[in-house]
Every structure is written in C-alpha cells, then in structure tokens.
Amino acid sequence: KAGVTQTPRYLIKTRGQQVTLSCSPISGHRSVSWYQQTPGQGLQFLFEYFSETQRNKGNFPGRFSGRQFSNSRSEMNVSTLELGDSALYLCASSSTLNTEAFFGQGTRLTVV
Amino acid sequence: GENVEQHPSTLSVQEGDSAVIKCTYSDSASNYFPWYKQELGKRPQLIIDIRSNVGEKKDQRIAVTLNKTAKHFSLHITETQPEDSAVYFCAASKNTGNQFYFGTGTSLTVIP
Numbered sequence A: 001k002a003g004v005t006q007t008p009r010y011l012i013k014t015r016g017q018q019v020t021l022s023c024s025p026i027s028g029h030r031s032v033s034w035y036q037q038t039p040g041q042g043l044q045f046l047f048e049y050f051s052e053t054q055r056n057k058g059n060f061p062g063r064f065s066g067r068q069f070s071n072s073r074s075e076m077n078v079s080t081l082e083l084g085d086s087a088l089y090l091c092a093s094s095s096t097l098n099t100e101a102f103f104g105q106g107t108r109l110t111v112v
Numbered sequence B: 001g002e003n004v005e006q007h008p009s010t011l012s013v014q015e016g017d018s019a020v021i022k023c024t025y026s027d028s029a030s031n032y033f034p035w036y037k038q039e040l041g042k043r044p045q046l047i048i049d050i051r052s053n054v055g056e057k058k059d060q061r062i063a064v065t066l067n068k069t070a071k072h073f074s075l076h077i078t079e080t081q082p083e084d085s086a087v088y089f090c091a092a093s094k095n096t097g098n099q100f101y102f103g104t105g106t107s108l109t110v111i112p
Helices: none
Strands: A005-007 A010-013 A019-024 A031-038 A042-050 A053-057 A064-068 A074-078 A087-094 A107-111 B005-007 B010-014 B019-024 B032-038 B045-051 B056-059 B062-067 B072-077 B086-092 B106-111
Touching: A005 A087, A010 A019, A019 A087, A019 A107, A031 A074, A042 A064, A042 B086, A074 A087, B010 B019, B019 B086, B019 B106, B032 B062, B045 B056, B045 B062, B072 B086
Parallel strands: A010 A107, B010 B106
Antiparallel strands: A005 A019, A019 A074, A031 A042, A031 A087, A042 A053, A064 A074, A087 A107, B005 B019, B019 B072, B032 B045, B032 B086, B056 B062, B062 B072, B086 B106
16 A cells, blocks of 8 residues: 655745645545644644545644645645745645544755 | 643663653643654654553553543653664644644654
C-alpha cells in the first residue's frame, strides 16, 4: 500500500506570491489533515478535511486555505506569502475518526 | 482549545539507560494520546498510542502511562539504543475528528 505522498518536496517563493501544495492520502483514507512544522513552534494544526468538507480548523489566518477532492486528495493554498510562512508543511491521512495519523514526507517551503 | 506541554525539550542518556518524556494536557475531553518519533529529515511515525480508558500500554522497550485525573501522560523507553536518537512528540485529540495538538518535542540523544 502506498504511503502518503506530498508534492512538491521543496518550494522557494517570493513574499507576496501564493503557493499550492498537494497531498495524496493512503488509499481508502478519507481524512486528511495539514500541519505546519517550524523549529520554534513544533507541529501546529492547520485544518482537517473529511469527505470533501472541512471538519476542523486551527488558528491560522485566512491566507491559509485548503480543499479536498472526491478522490480524497487534498490541496493547501497560501496566499500573500510572508517570510514567517517558511516551514515544513506536513499532511497526514487517517482511516477513521480519532486514530493514527500517517504523515507524508512534507513540503519544505522557503519564502524569500 | 487544547494545550499540550512536553518536557524536557532535550534529553541525553547513555546507551542502555532509560528515558522518560512527560506531557500534560488541558482539555478533559481529549481521549486519544499518540506518540510520534521523527528522525532527522524524515516524517513523524507513530510509535505507541493510548486511549483514555487504559492506564498503561507497553510494546517491547516502549511504554506509555496515562493519568486522566492529573491530565498527564508519559513515554518510557528502556534499554535505549543509538537508533532511538530522534525527536519525540506527544499529542492529544478527541472525538471531533483527527485534529491533533502536539507538544513541542523532545530531542533524545543516546550516547553509545
């Protein structure tokens, strides 16, 4: 069974630009969550999608948005990039409610 | 919302010794507590988890204990080996989805 796949692995963007990150969950997993990982803050929850609906949302500004498609693949978008958005963005998929999250390898975003 | 605190932030032990990492949580509704191990440059991976109806769980050299009254849970690693060196994260979640609140991580170094 293929694991969680995130693309691209690395991105360099300029302040003010926008970016889209993609996540393909494990086959059969309908829950996809996104996390921002930084050295100082650890892993912080962005949002969770289940069956194309946002089920939970973390405390991030509206510049961070996401969506999920009918095949459970998910995208995350960040608009008007700021230097502080530089981080590793991890997505995770789960098979059922409140259970193990399987993480992708992440997308390393650098904003210059 | 939930607040998870984790201590210590760094831990060095001699090979063969035990390591203990402690976490506290604030939301009494949290009922699932996973522990993730993240090696340098790799994705977080689940090493053990516990639910609120269980006080202790063990898997070979790894054990987790949970005290619901005090709202704290701990990871115990016995007979540590150099390959145990990594960053360990505790997390808490509840039955509203797959939204995990993570501690800030413990960097464990096992000295051969």
